[in-house]
Amino acid sequence: xxxxxxxxxxxxxxxxxxxxxxxxxxxxxxxxxxxxxxxxxxxxxxxxxxxxxxxxxxxxxxxxxxxxxxxxxxxxxxxxxxxxxxxxxxxxxxxxxxxxxxxxxxxxxxxxxxxxxxxxxxxxxxxxxxxxxxxxxxxxxxxxxxxxxxxxxxxxxxxxxxxxxxxxxxxxxxxxxxxxxxxxxxxxxxxxxxxxxxxxxxxxxxxxxxxxxxxxxxxxxxxxxxxxxxxxxxxxxxxxxxxxxxxxxxxxxxxxxxxxxxxxxxxxxxxxxxxxxxxxxxxxxxxxxxxxxxxxxxxxxxxxxxxxxxxxxxxxxxxxxxxxxxxxx
Ligand SMILES: [Zn+2]
Numbered sequence: 382x383x384x385x386x387x388x389x390x391x392x393x394x395x396x397x398x399x400x401x402x403x404x405x406x407x408x409x410x411x412x413x414x415x416x417x418x419x420x421x422x423x424x425x426x427x428x429x430x431x432x433x434x435x436x437x438x439x440x441x442x443x444x445x446x447x448x449x450x451x452x453x454x455x456x457x458x459x460x461x462x463x464x465x466x467x468x469x470x471x472x473x474x475x476x477x478x479x480x481x482x483x484x485x486x487x488x489x490x491x492x493x494x495x496x497x498x499x500x501x502x503x504x505x506x507x508x509x510x511x512x513x514x515x516x517x518x519x520x521x522x523x524x525x526x527x528x529x530x531x532x533x534x535x536x537x538x539x540x541x542x543x544x545x546x547x548x549x550x551x552x553x554x555x556x557x558x559x560x561x562x563x564x565x566x567x568x569x570x571x572x573x574x575x576x577x578x579x580x581x582x583x584x585x586x587x588x589x590x591x592x593x594x595x596x597x598x599x600x601x602x603x604x605x606x607x608x609x610x611x612x613x614x615x616x617x618x619x620x621x622x623x624x625x626x627x628x629x630x631x632x633x634x635x636x637x638x639x640x641x642x643x644x645x646x647x648x649x650x651x652x653x654x655x656x657x658x659x660x661x662x663x664x665x666x667x668x669x670x671x672x673x674x675x676x677x678x679x680x681x682x683x684x685x686x687x688x689x690x691x692x693x694x695x696x697x698x699x700x701x702x703x704x705x706x707x708x709x710x
Contacts, residue, residue: 388451389443390701391436391492394499394693395428395457397421397473401690402435404443404450405698409510411691413442424476433489452705453486453494454697456502462544466496469545472527472562495704499523499693501538501547503651503686504531506696511687512649519647520639521686522549524632524654527562528570531696532643550574554634572631575607575654581624582610592620607654614660629661633668640673640681651686658685 387406394401400419404412415438420427436453440446459471466483468474486494497505504521507513513521517536523529528550532539539546550570551563558567559580571577582594582605594613598604614621636648650662662683670678688695 390698391453392694392698393455400435402439403694404439413439415439425480452701454701455496456499456693456697458499460545463497495700500529501531502696503692505699506688506692507649509699510695512684516647518645520645521649524652526576528574569635578607578628579605593618611657629664632665636669637672640677644677647682649684649686
């Protein structure tokens with residue numbers, strides 16, 4: 382008998398702006414990767430075929446066919462139920478309402494498919510192949526335009542009763558704070574995300590603040606983002622420094638809540654805003670230390686995510702790998 386081919390998995394990271402697909406082996410080695418634009422505005426009727434195209438392209442690049450794949454894992458931006466494989470709704474994917482994504486992909490490809498939230502996929506990626514290897518209790522925090530998280534308790538992703546657990550970006554930090562995309566007020570991500578930082582900078586500029594931030598954005602307020610504000614701060618712009626300090630403060634407040642509730646051994650921080658590094662994370666961790674229980678703070682380790690943009694596809698592939706384990710010989 383010939384040797385059995387090594388098991389391969391398709392990992393898909395479905396975001397509001399991009400679809401990233403990879404062919405991955407059981408050890409987390411990426412054989413090929415496809416990067417496509419999400420036709421988000423056209424809804425699931427366009428996005429699902431785009432996902433299938435992306436999978437076909439990744440397979441093609443690896444010189445593989447669908448029959449050579451063991452299973453498919455999808456990490457999707459939005460609220461979903463990993464048990465039923467239904468994506469309920471997504472702030473970044475307009476038009477998605479109770480879409481049975483797992484079932485649709487399974488029918489198209491004839492392969493077992495598993496669905497999880499994108500931040501949970503990133504957490505699984507870091508748990509299986511990245512910064513949180515061997516951790517039992519840890520939180521992955523994705524700091525971007527918003528704040529996403531995957532919470533791992535006793536080695537397992539905490540998904541909750543309906544599958545929507547881990548939405549830490551929407552814990553209320555300031556009951557009368559800024560309006561959030563979710564409809565609530567003062568959610569953590571309205572105070573401590575890249576989106577919050579850019580909004581605060583625009584507001585201050587509109588009020589007539591003296592700052593070089595706009596120069597770094599080529600005079601266009603729409604181009605103001607965390608990177609621009611960081612550059613201004615590094616060049617000594619005092620407003621940029623103050624804005625980052627404010628975000629860091631609120632980041633620390635939320636971190637203290639998470640540390641008190643979950644007592645994690647590790648908090649792994651990823652996402653675009655984490656590239657700001659110590660300028661942001663240093664004061665945030667200090668603020669968390671001032672607020673959290675000492676016993677819990679003493680044991681928590683803060684680490685930067687190791688897998689970068691691949692955390693989602695690798696986690697989705699790991700989900701597929703682990704979900705079919707035991708059902709295969
Ligand atoms: Zn919210």
